[in-house]
Amino acid sequence: MLNKKGVTIWFTGLPSAGKTTLSLALASELLRERVDCEVLDGDAVRVTLCRGLGFSKEDRDENIRRIGFVAGLLQRHGVVAIVSAVSPYREVRDEVRRKLVDFIEVYVNAPLAVCEQRDVKGLYGRARRGELTGMTGLDAPYEPPEQPEVECRTDEESLPESVAKVKAALRHRWPGLWR
């Protein structure tokens, strides 16, 4: 291992809370500032890294552990791994945090009613119509972080404001990322 130091930024929150938007905006700014990063999006990896996993608690936990494993690999090669995943269960999020150590959790928070109104992927609608079950926030639990390093209230603050909060937390803890 060469002496490189990356970190993992973990965006958790309800579907349609704004995780993907925020993670892509953050990545875009970091790259502009020459900070190497990679977005691991929970939805995107379901056709590659996590193909075949479903939405049971067991499969969701495996999904999170697997993303965490890959984030850890990237991190130890100096990359800022940006994870965007509902990751509804506190216990497995904390397990990943303990493993990765250089880790910040960002709670992407908007009230359920707002997320449901946005319904970016139409999932809330399908769940309300009875076309799918196990929908986080409706008939499956979402356990909010108890002490997230950052909380972004995406219904109250602008995207640049949210990105700035995450970047400030990063810069405060790991100024060496900007070299």
Added chain:
Amino acid sequence: MLNKKGVTIWFTGLPSAGKTTLSLALASELLRERVDCEVLDGDAVRVTLCRGLGFSKEDRDENIRRIGFVAGLLQRHGVVAIVSAVSPYREVRDEVRRKLVDFIEVYVNAPLAVCEQRDVKGLYGRARRGELTGMTGLDAPYEPPEQPEVECRTDEESLPESVAKVKAALRHRWPGLWR
């Protein structure tokens, strides 16, 4: 993406052909020369990245695709991804090669009789005693590469000779890895 260029070195061969030994020796030399690298070992990832996958053709192919996906992520952040995996099926190896582009295949070749005599993990013995089935080289196929960039005959050449061949191929194609 910052403009970093890594590569993937894929060691394929029968169980006990010497893949792990070779990949670790290569990694050790590269790190000494300040070339950032990561070993992804087929056996090791079966308890993390590939937990739950078995040894059917389908599961073996999924195992290879998943390792290939992670190698690709590391590679595009400037890391030399060193994969050590039996990877018995030519088609999925070639699929990974096409995706990764900057890829060299190293055929770690020793005759079956030699591998069986080494039997590092006792798998050949167990298979011969009827305690396991689907053993590559015995009752499951191994499809050797048709045009590997490097072939290491681990029964005829020393470990330093094999490592030197792989490094020469790397240096010839990607001299920029040594900065």
